[in-house]
Amino acid sequence: MPAAWSFTAMVTLVISQAHSEAARFCGNALRARALLSLREATYRGPCVAGRWLMSTLVSRFVGLLSLALFAAPSQAQTPPPPAGAPVAIQMVTQLSPSIPQYTRVDIPMLREQIGARSGGRITTTLASWPERNLTGPDLIRVLRAGQIDLAGMALPTVAGDVPLLDIIDMSGQNTSHEQGRKIAEAMLPILNQELERFGVKIVAFYPFPAxxxxxxxxxxxxxxxxxxxxxxxxxxxxxxxxxxxxxxxxxxxxxxxxxxxxxxxxxxxxxxxxxxxxxxxxxxxxxxxxxxxxGIAAYAVNLAWWNRLDAPVRDFLQGYMKEVEEAQWKLGLELTEDGIQCNSGNAAGxxxxxxxxxxxxxxxxxxxxxxxxxxxxxxxxxxxxxxxxxxxxxxxxxxxxxxxxxxxxxxxx
CATH class of the missing domain: 3.40.190.170 (Bacterial extracellular solute-binding protein, family 7)
Incomplete structure (x- = not known):
């Protein structure tokens, strides 16, 4: 979204997208019953999602503002790949559609902006775990099977299949987000070597709050x-x-x-x-x-799919996922205390x-x-x-x- 867009234009865009999202959920009422954010629908009739729709609209709008208006103009951006055949990517990322990692980073960057940023080469289908009726341990398995191309994995939930993944963020180990990130980056080559036998590759790390x-x-x-x-x-x-x-x-x-x-x-x-x-x-x-x-997590890809991509598209995605990674780490650093203040009813904080x-x-x-x-x-x-x-x-x-x-x-x- 260009920074020069008017406030009214952005509000119109967000409202339109929120209505489309709600229609998509309502059209899949049976699957929506499993969606955490629509839990009330099971008690008050199908697709009674007013509160969810409003929170999504507000979160989406804030996320777009922060990414479009307040991003530093001098920030280096990954150049788009050259013209070529279109690439469609299936993505399942976060554990809930209502958490900030999804509403403020994944939706704007992995659904709404990646097409324009890639020069029209890339389109994505993005969903959260419950929208695909998946749990944490399922992610590495469906990724390995090629049913999706990119996944957001909470590492403890897949450590049953790959125990070495636990090494990044064991209970009591990291005194800060920053320390956890250093360990993740130091371990990345070893973890990707371990994940080769699963046909999976980590392309970026990101944190949750404490x-x-x-x-x-x-x-x-x-x-x-x-x-x-x-x-x-x-x-x-x-x-x-x-x-x-x-x-x-x-x-x-x-x-x-x-x-x-x-x-x-x-x-x-x-x-x-x-x-x-x-x-x-x-x-x-x-x-x-x-x-x-x-809560350090990872974006991972199906390795066979990744290796089949044209080199310029793969290079673009590697660079673009690093931009997503930076946005997630910035958000993660802010969320720990914000969550405490919000849950305790402190509006000022x-x-x-x-x-x-x-x-x-x-x-x-x-x-x-x-x-x-x-x-x-x-x-x-x-x-x-x-x-x-x-x-x-x-x-x-x-x-x-x-x-x-x-x-x-x-x-x-």
Whole structure:
């Protein structure tokens, strides 16, 4: 979208696109029932999605403004490929259509702008996981099978198939987003070598906000998790939750809302703003802000499809996905505190998400003792369990590549 477009023109575009999106969902009512953001439709009749439509319209408009009006004019952009045969790309990226990673980055950049940016060479079909009735572990499998060309994968959810993926963001490992990004970039060549046997290649990393606890009942320290059922995305979070006496439960992200609502689980771990986007504040009352992980994820492609692309198209996509990556990291850095402020009902501090005005959540900041306990669990429980799942060579890789950045070493037991 050109920066010179008028405010009115942009509003008109966003409204038109939002109506088209709503019509598409309503035309697929059976599949829409599985969509997390349209959960109310199952209780109030098919396709009653007024609140979702309005939030989508607003989020889309803000995302377009930020990308079109406020981007630095001097920012280098990937040049388009030369004229040639059109390329259609099937993409499934985020775990919910209502989270900022989707509304503020993926939709504008991977659906609305990529065609013009590629000189008309590329068209995309973009969807979120629930729109394709997929869960995290499914992504690497459908990508490997060639059913989609590009996927956004939350790494802990696919670590069951590729345990080495857990190495980037293990529970208690990264003290910041920045540290997690350094580890991800250092590990990229090794991870892509590992993924070759799955026919998959990572082309970019991106973060979610700090992964924290959303709970139905009060949590003032990790000791309160003893005996509680806690939904995790898998991997090292399971090890950590068990180490403090909790019971990890595997539930796909689209089903977590109802699991919390019905008391199937007592708590669930996700990003501060991710839980806000998924409206977990409606089914939980307490937010414990210990950053168990930083939710580092990856955009990955089907390797055979990637290698078949014309070299100029592949080069454009590699460069363009790095632009997407930068936009996601910038957003991720802003979302942790924004999610806390939005969930707690602080309108002044809530700039990106939805401010909770009806029954705002009770926020408890992590105690220094729990921060230390999390770090201790990394060395005593999480790292040994990771090596047990992944194999001795993974411990060697950790000490050679990750340890110089994390400051923690694996000691064979």
């Amino acid at each position: 992964q924290v606890l959303f709970c139905r009942d009060p949590v003032t320290s990790l000791a309160d998790l003893k005996g509680r059922r806690v939904r995790t995305p898998g991997g090292s979070q399971n090890d950590f939750i068990q180490s403090v006496g909790g019971q990890p439960v595997a539930i796909g992200f689209p089903e977590v809302y109802s699991a919390l609502e019905r008391g199937v689980v007592d708590c669930a771990v996700t990003g501060t703003a991710t839980g806000n986007g998924a409206r977990w504040y409606e089914v939980t009352r307490h937010l414990y802000t210990l950053p168990i992980q930083w 809530c700039k990106i998400g939805h401010v909770v005005t009806n029954r705002p959540m009770v926020v408890t900041r992590a105690t220094p003792a729990d921060v230390a306990l999390l770090r201790e669990a990394l060395t005593k429980v999480v790292l040994p369990a990771f090596v047990k799942r992944c194999g001795a060579r993974c411990g060697e890789i950790y000490n050679r590549v990750v340890s110089p950045i994390s400051g923690v070493s694996y000691v064979a037991q």
